[in-house]
Amino acid sequence: MSGAEDRAARAALTWLAEPGNRAVWTLVEETGAPAALELLLSGDVPDNRLRGAVSARLAAGDPRRMAEIALRRAERLGARLVVPSDEEWPRRVTDLAGLELDTAGRINFDIRPPLCFWVRGAWPLGEALERSVAIVGARAATGYGVNVTSEMAYAIGRDGWTVLSGGAFGIDAAAHRGALAAGGPTVAVLACGVDRPYPIGNSAMFEQIIETGLLISEWPIGAEPLRHRFLIRNRVIAASTAGTVVVEAAARSGATQTMSRVLALGRPAMVVPGPVTSAMSVGCHEILRSNPFARVVTSAAEVLEEIGHIGEYLAEPPRGPQRRHDHLDEETALVLEALPRKGSVTPEQLAAEARLHLRTVLRRLSLLEVAGLVTRTAEGVSLVPRQVPPDPPAERRTSAVPERSSPVSGQTSSVSEQD
């Protein structure tokens, strides 16, 4: 099959059946997307429920034609379709392939990986999600929840991590806005077409997100934000990030559902506690009481520490630059190794030497600079000599390779400043 055929078939399949559908995903895995589409259109489907859903959908239009329209509209909008064969496909969502939830209901059964993503924004999707944290929570958030979320997202964004959320009012919006304020990248995962991000009240924010981050959705251009789609969408929030924080959540709400996905995936499930007198913290405490693996977090530093347990962050306080160097992620280490011992080079030379994209090199250099390992001058980039390791600038010392702060001292000041 050609790349274009695969793309068109995936777009059509997503229009035909809701994302995550187990039978559709299995068919695509076995036969490829074009053959799977062919099979569904022929009605030769073993799954009765799926056959019924498909024939109902076929009455509304021809999937191939709808996909064509959606792809054309996407192009006009500056949006793109990302499929698994693309270099920018995010690797983590594949973990949904092996996920089994023993709780009942279709919503816990149809949790397979996305077939494709519709994307608005310039940044490669995989790169945007590689170092990402989800922050989710109640739409009817309290002032407490909004303040804590903004502060946390700001600090996480300033630390070079992508803040991902669902674009909703309340905690979601506070998370996106906090990251935007930090000049950090943010990704909104929608449950409708990226042409009509929902809710409309957040339109100005969505425009800002497109400029520096991404709007993404599994649903084709034009798709409506139907109620059940938010629950389907939540598995992507859980699966595409290094960990998820819930700030405020009502009992048994969308946010607690997202957290159950996070826990099932074995990713860091982080919970911000709140007053036990607040209905908006009941869901948070419920998660803490019912899941031994859910962890209390009270600050961005603690969030990054949790993620560090499975990621690039340090589990122990660093003792010096050589120690930091040892714990850098692979790409950053490549950039560092490509730097000459003496003298300076241009980023372009570094990219060629390290065999990395220039964009990647520039991002990693920023982090290394913040960490005090490299310095930029008019001549180019050079290593900071090891014998005199400069401290990272005080106000950005949690960036890139943070000192692990004491579990207590850091958090109060960072969170309570605004109160």
Next chain:
Amino acid sequence: MSGAEDRAARAALTWLAEPGNRAVWTLVEETGAPAALELLLSGDVPDNRLRGAVSARLAAGDPRRMAEIALRRAERLGARLVVPSDEEWPRRVTDLAGLELDTAGRINFDIRPPLCFWVRGAWPLGEALERSVAIVGARAATGYGVNVTSEMAYAIGRDGWTVLSGGAFGIDAAAHRGALAAGGPTVAVLACGVDRPYPIGNSAMFEQIIETGLLISEWPIGAEPLRHRFLIRNRVIAASTAGTVVVEAAARSGATQTMSRVLALGRPAMVVPGPVTSAMSVGCHEILRSNPFARVVTSAAEVLEEIGHIGEYLAEPPRGPQRRHDHLDEETALVLEALPRKGSVTPEQLAAEARLHLRTVLRRLSLLEVAGLVTRTAEGVSLVPRQVPPDPPAERRTSAVPERSSPVSGQTSSVSEQD
């Protein structure tokens, strides 16, 4: 040795060295209190530090004489000295004998069981502590902490459990007052003589506690509330209750020290979370983050559920009276078994039949009555027939053998009503 000699020696020993002292306790275990006192007075002590402390103390007076004075003053005050050979000695504090803490410092070394308790109040000490929960926390509590504590202590008190605390301002006082408001028993564990309960600002409350509960202390009549004594006292709070709740605590405070004792003893260590923006909740979140066995609790029902894991409470929702009966504690079961299938008996007859104290029988009958298992009439007490199990009165349905409420639904209403 005679009982009076043992009592006098224990009183003298407590005047001579701070309670919890490992060397003193070991001597008393090996030789008995009078011989241990003799040994300490003779200066024939292997422990250099102890020998030094004793000789310094001897300069202040004769321990035997001081004990005599203290015992006489206690008698005038209506206070009494309780020693391990007394029937009312609380059984749980003995667990301190086996406790080892690997953190450094004398305060983690001298954690042996009390030698005696000075007690004000009519209730037998062991009975008061048998079904008890400690609620501890910050003196500089917030309105949030005080409200949550009052509500929780009220509900625990109404449920027939003793609320134990340290008599301090803030969370401690809110705990005692909540229990008093419920007409429930409450016990204040002091770090000074029971003749001069500290702080003076709580004097009216202490008077109330003496009327319906107990003031207790390891320190003799006249002892001052020295700073280090509060930390020594905390091990008794941890060891004498079925579990401990911390409501608000600053980082590394007295309350977090108490919780570390609770965790070391393997007792339920329960933490009420709060806003991450509140300095008074930092200690609470610190405990939750650093101790996998610490549990979030948000209501009295959850506290009683946690205690139930090691006590008489049900871990599963009861399905009917026969099921409830199966899970009753031993004394209650004895009372129930002593009741005739038909007809009624007097409490006195029951006590004789069950071989229990009348007081115990009366307490158990109250609980059984609340649970809808027995009924009292003019003729006496009789079993409620099994085929028609009446529901417990709605407003007291968590009493005695509570239905286990959903982890979420109960708490919000019970805690947020006052806000």
